Amino acid sequence: MQPLKLVVSGAVGAGKTTFIQTLSETVVVATDVEASEDIGKTNTTVAMDFGTVHVGDDLLFLFGTPGQERFDFMWDVLCDGALGLLILVSGIKPSDFRHSRRILEFISTRYSIPYLVGVTHQDHGHAWAAEDIASYFETPPEHVIGIDATDLASCKSALTSLLAVIAERTDLQSPV
Numbered sequence: 591m592q593p594l595k596l597v598v599s600g601a602v603g604a605g606k607t608t609f610i611q612t613l614s615e616t617v618v619v620a621t622d623v624e625a626s627e628d629i630g631k632t633n634t635t636v637a638m639d640f641g642t643v644h645v646g647d648d649l650l651f652l653f654g655t656p657g658q659e660r661f662d663f664m665w666d667v668l669c670d671g672a673l674g675l676l677i678l679v680s681g682i683k684p685s686d687f688r689h690s691r692r693i694l695e696f697i698s699t700r701y702s703i704p705y706l707v708g709v710t711h712q713d714h715g716h717a718w719a720a721e722d723i724a725s726y727f728e729t730p731p732e733h734v735i736g737i738d739a740t741d742l743a744s745c746k747s748a749l750t751s752l753l754a755v756i757a758e759r760t761d762l763q764s765p766v
């Protein structure tokens with residue numbers, strides 16, 4: 591069976607690399623290097639992350655994009671043929687919400703693929719909740735989920751929700 595390709599995107603530090611590292615059953619191919627400018631953390635992804643995970647009999651390929659805008663050209667490379675998109679937003683970085691919303695609008699329009707928004711850092715007491723981000727992004731609340739990207743059960747739950755969104759969209763597009 592063909593592996594299913596999913597893309598994980600979002601702003602710098604949203605938790606893309608962490609999410610893929612938490613879920614992957616194989617050693618993650620990561621391209622993190624020391625950031626050459628002040629982005630609020632030491633390392634950043636410059637090309638992609640790649641990991642794999644099974645859900646039932648399905649093999650999923652997880653591709654993570656870089657967060658910095660200067661690497662936006664990687665989106666075309668990584669989103670080609672993708673079945674679904676997970677946009678991660680850090681729930682403790684409200685200063686990034688506007689940029690994250692732009693990423694969601696740009697990427698979902700350009701590639702027209704089903705998406706789920708994951709609000710990370712839910713293990714921090716003061717993180718923004720999924721329903722608040724849904725309202726800010728003007729996105730149906732069922733398409734936004736809170737995540738702790740360091741926790742396997744939480745990442746699996748997000749993956750299951752994304753697969754449900756993909757299945758829902760596929761059903762809608764199937765000829766009757």
Ligand SMILES: Nc1nc2c(ncn2[C@@H]2O[C@H](COP(=O)(O)OP(=O)(O)OP(=O)(O)O)[C@@H](O)[C@H]2O)c(=O)[nH]1
Nearest residue numbers: 602603604605606607608634635657710711738739
């Ligand atoms: N506690 C906690 N830490 C998180 C969570 N998500 C990410 N982090 C931490 O946040 C930092 C940044 O996470 P990364 O996974 O590198 O973020 P990224 O989106 O890949 O960032 P770029 O590649 O620079 O765009 C790391 O120290 C992670 O451990 C979360 O849900 N909970």
Ligand SMILES: [Mg+2]
Nearest residue numbers: 606607634635
């Ligand atoms: Mg990264």
